[in-house]
Amino acid sequence: RFSHAVAAVAWHEVALALSAAGLIWMSRDAPNQVGAMAFALLLAMRLSTKIAIFLGVPNMSTDILPPHLGYLKSYFGKPRLGLELYAAIAACLALAAWLAAIALAAPANSADAAGASLLFALAALGALEHLFLALPLRDGALWGWALPTRHAAN
Incomplete structure (x- = not known):
């Protein structure tokens, strides 16, 4: 299952990793x-x-x-709340807290404060995304109005 899942997304991930490396290299100085x-x-x-x-x-x-x-469903694990998800949520929250501390310690109205605030917001949204994977909230109920089959029925 792992090799098939990796094969389904590998080229996208390689392209994103190369893009990240290029951005980091171009902005190094x-x-x-x-x-x-x-x-x-x-x-x-x-x-x-x-x-x-x-x-x-x-x-x-x-x-x-x-x-x-629909074939992508075969790559998803069984529904469970494992330690990995707790660890990912905790890591995202810790990163968000660290970035918040950096933003608060930066001089007011500075570029450092703005940059750290942006990174904090992105990390906090990442933690929220991970939390939504653990909470019993259905995306289908939220986005069902936009699905073509349900939209056409209305």
Whole structure:
């Protein structure tokens, strides 16, 4: 199951990793590296979410997948609340807290404060994304109005 799941997304992940490496390399001497850091943070959060879904999360809404992507369901783990998800949520919250401390310690109205605040917000949203995988909230109920089959029935 792992090799098939990796084969399904490997080229996308390689392209994103190369993009992150290129951004980091291009901004290595720049005074403002927030863009590269934000991209790398979002990439890390994305990978963490994908690994959590592969290992199994209690709330994985597969009802919003279009029929032609139904095969992806076979790559998702069994619904469970494992230690990995707790660890991922804790790591995201710890990162968000660390970035919040940096933002609060930066001089007011400075570029450092703005950059750290942006990174804090992205890390906090990543923690929220991981938390939504654990909470019994259905994405299908939230986004059902936008699904073509339900939209056409209205």
